Amino acid sequence: MPDQLIYAIEVFFNGLMAGVLYALVALGFVLIYKASGIFNYAQGVMALFAAMTLVGVMEGQVPFAHLINAVLGTKVHHFGWHLPALVGIVSTVLVMVVLAWLVQRVIFKHLVGQEPIILFMATIGLAYFMEGLGDMMWGSEIKKLDVGLPQGINLWIDEATYNIFDYGFFIDNLDIVATIIAITLVGSLVIFAQYTKEGRAMRAVADDHQAALSVGVSLNFIWIMVWSVAGFVALVAGIMWGTKSGVQFSLSLIALKALPVLMLGGFTSIPGAIVGGLIIGVGEKLFEFLVGPLIGGATENWFAYVLALLLLVFRPQGLFGEKIIERV
Amino acid sequence: MLSNTDGYVTEDGRTIGGVVMEMKNITLRFGGVTAIKDITFDIREGEIRAIIGPNGAGKSSMLNVVSGFYVPQEGEVFFRGEKRPALKPFEVARQGIARTFQNIALFEGMSVLDNVMTGRLTQMKAGFISQSIWRGKAEKEEVENREICERVIDFLEIQSIRKTPVSRLPYGLKKRVELARALASEPKLLLLDEPMAGMNVEEKEDMSRFILDVNDEFGTTIALIEHDMGVVMDLSDRVVVMDYGKKIGDGTPSEVRNNQAVIDAYLGVSHD
């Protein structure tokens, strides 16, 4: 087999792994969009915020240390403890639930019935606020996140592929773990939505607010629940990315890639989010590998968006959406 | 049977001209659902033509075919003697067909006057430069078209609200503004989709008077959909009756009233 092709196969698999992460963030978008019609631009910042909080809790950072020091003239920064990952994750989940409650209570309760585009712009405002809040609470420097996930080259795959192709594939253990976690997460979400009472209520709300209200589903509860679950999904995505490349602002930009993923897959379809994520992941890695060197590289910055844009011009409903019949 | 160019005299003594719009063997499907099956009828110059039928009979779909919003899979549409190709909705509007909507479709962010002025947009052709400096043709057009709109506004008695944002108006007035917008374009054919839906008796009377006056003063040809049988029978010159996508009756109100198929459709018939 020619070398180029072997490299391409390796790139393909790495793309799949990246795609899983995109799909994971996209999942958070789909959840909120299905249940409330809100297109949550802040999902990426939520992932960043969750990861920052996790690091902060584990490292025992004092929240708002800079602010406190600036106002009171003190010099606090750490409580001086180091907590195990599990404690950190549980407390972060709690923080995300509180956040979900606040978001619902303070913002979207007052915007019920507004046009989707207004809601969208409100989530951009939310993203800005949370970005400022995250930096204010935990500081803006790049942080290292380690919750004990395995990292580095997977030797077994390296060896196995070496025996076949004479070339060992580099596949990161972290990516494999991420894939497993993502599949588990999606599976449990589907089970939750299909077989639990809350899940059924959630689907009812997604279908028709009024009808759901009239059979006694609490919209408020469902929305808070959905934002909490989306917060949890954001945390998982934040952990994966944070472990990979450190907790920093660019994380929220990577998470923005979930937007074109959704445009490909459709905003309401969980399978669509996953397939869209994989297409984008593989597509951008292969494009960068094959075309990138010819035109200056770093094409990953825009490939996903341009691909989604071109697709939408020809298929406005996305890959899986149904054709829209307009009425007057 | 009337020929296409002959007119006729209505029950109340008005003279109606030749055919303006003719629908021939129209069939419209949405996926597997057939909304309209093989319908043929015409609309004549100066008449008030009603389309009636029970819920889901396909009346609104029919009106959407006339207005060019839906393109039928089969059949032909003739407008003023010429076969109409599959046009975009805005091209149909430029041919002189205006309409109102079942659920009011006004531009909520604009004032009444601006809404009515949008009815003149097809007539305003000033260039970009003229518009950007508000001199020459743009300014002249603005004033001329404003005069036409003001006449319509006077006619429909909405002078006092001309600068009010549409979103602040009550339902009945919105319906009137919508009619004003359609009239402002000086249409050759005016389509009204349930102009009296959701109105109380007085508002219905007002609206009926406006429809008759429009027909009378401007000689506008009108096709309308309406549920209120009393209104339909009083207003219209000829009536098309639809049921389950098919035409089951066509004629003057008194003819239709005595048509057995129509009575069955409205009152129900025992299937034994």
Added chain:
Amino acid sequence: MFYREAGDFSTTYREDSQTFPIKFDRYRYYAVLIIAFAIIPFLLNDYWVNAIFLPFLIYSIAAIGLNILTGYCGQVSLGTGGFMAVGAYATYKLMTAFPEVSMVVHILLAGGVTAFVGVLFGLPSLRIKGFYLAVATLAAQFFLVWLFNRVPWFYNYSASGQINSPERTLFGIPITGANTEPWAVYLFCLVFVTISAVVARNLTRGAMGRKWMAIRDMDIAAEIIGVNPLTAKLSAFAISSFFVGVSGALFFSVYLGAVEVGEVFGINKSFLVLFMIIIGGLGSIFGSFAGAAFLVLLPVLLKNVLVTGLGWPTDLAAHLEFMIVGFLIIVFLIVEPHGIAQLWRVAKEKLRLWPFPH
């Protein structure tokens, strides 16, 4: 008490459709123009021009541009930063290629180039709507920034990858480069702002504006009454991008003088301009100014109070700014979706009746 329309009759439709139908408004408008053109230039120093007036004027043009697209035509764009970059790089290429041609021509041409690019990225708006379109415009943002960053032709193969604005003069007075006078650059931008505002106002109150607003309020109904969505949307994209391009051109050539594209015209710039029109008022030319003024003044104010006054570190003030801006966006969307312009309008309504509100 003196703010009245009573006794101020319009006897022709021409008079009735002017921008300021109320006499007092008209006089105030002339007063603002006189102050801006004849008084402020004498009071300026470097700090005021660079910290407040230039950014305010230049962002106002961008905000007017985006407001035409988003506020009037209802198409949300997140690509403003990218389009400003097009304006900046187009001027740069023109300035360096044709040094003898006037800057005014270059800036207008740069606007034209941006309009063309805007139409190109606006084409999908015919098929996709709402936030689908918003996300699609992100493609413009990321692609354009990448393009100017990675293709050396655009920055004339300079080693730093930056573009620098060489010195150019107008009537013998330098308006770009290192030797500019505060009053000269201020007046230069002010002329562009004034013309932009007048043109935008004329377009939005006439036939074209009505087409845009019809598309914004209900696109299907607009099409049925005879508005061609293709020309309406694309004209909005073109004109909006023209203004944004002019603003990008001034931002680079007159204000900053040197630009690194990712830093200056990144996605945050797109949001900044979007926030200006949300806070200022969607669908209002005055709102574009108000929003630009607000978001230019806010950081200056925070810096003066927190950093200079209270001695906070600068990064803390920056974080607080993010929080305040995000918070304000949400508050405005909840409480007053039409922004400062609407507050102003309500205040005027009250003033008309004051002191006898009944």
